[in-house]
Amino acid sequence: MSKKLTIERVSPENFDTFVDLIRQLARYEKLDEPDNEAVGRLRRDGLSDDPKFQAYLGIYKGAAIGYVILFMTYSSFLALPTLFIEDLFTLEKYRRMGFGQQLFNFCIKQAKEHNCGRMEWTVLTWNKPAIAFYEKNKARRLDWYFYRMTQKDIAGFRER
């Protein structure tokens, strides 16, 4: 691979760059981006001694061109940790240059190092380039539906 990406853990020094990339992913996915309070929580939750997620930047020629957010979930049937990819993003103008692939290779490496039984993630059904990318990497789309209740749903929930 010609254009080699450097992977750098998110730290107090590059935190603002990291937040800027999250915002750009949210815009790309047409989802709400983190507000100022959320950014404060991201800093606390990501940079604490017992962080709630692991975040890494992809650096090319000194510029942060993408990022990944990972955390461990768990499979009860395998009784092994699962590496869950919460976000994997490359800035649009840096696409088709092998950077997303290098971020994905890094995720695989992390899954191996932590002896994970699985690696899992979700993809928006309309995100055709992402789907093509994961299929190319021999990932399997599962016959599971993904369900959610929002904070509003939870707050307004009436016990049946």
Next chain:
Amino acid sequence: MSKKLTIERVSPENFDTFVDLIRQLARYEKLDEPDNEAVGRLRRDGLSDDPKFQAYLGIYKGAAIGYVILFMTYSSFLALPTLFIEDLFTLEKYRRMGFGQQLFNFCIKQAKEHNCGRMEWTVLTWNKPAIAFYEKNKARRLDWYFYRMTQKDIAGFRER
């Protein structure tokens, strides 16, 4: 609700009962059930000081009739923890008696107590009773595909 369930945290005392319920869920879902080594890991990972998941039994008249396994994931856009339901199961002969509902209510309560921004879970596409149950509870099915690489996929992965 007439038949009141008691929710009990999984402990060394009820651990074998817990494993038996996991095995019954795996059979119901037509998936591989944990082998003996996996049971050893479940014990270590679930009962340690820093457990990888939280497990609870539903007890009715002294019998464990179902269980839930929960853990926290994280939303980067909300910058809030998500309560993820890994398993929620009621033994077949105890269905349609409100027990699954009480386990679900318990999950909602946990999500509120931990100030979660979301509660998420997956459902097998063929599991019509589960889908009907979650829809009745106003959960939203998301337009996301769920992707996985298995341990074998990860081990055999060749960097592109």
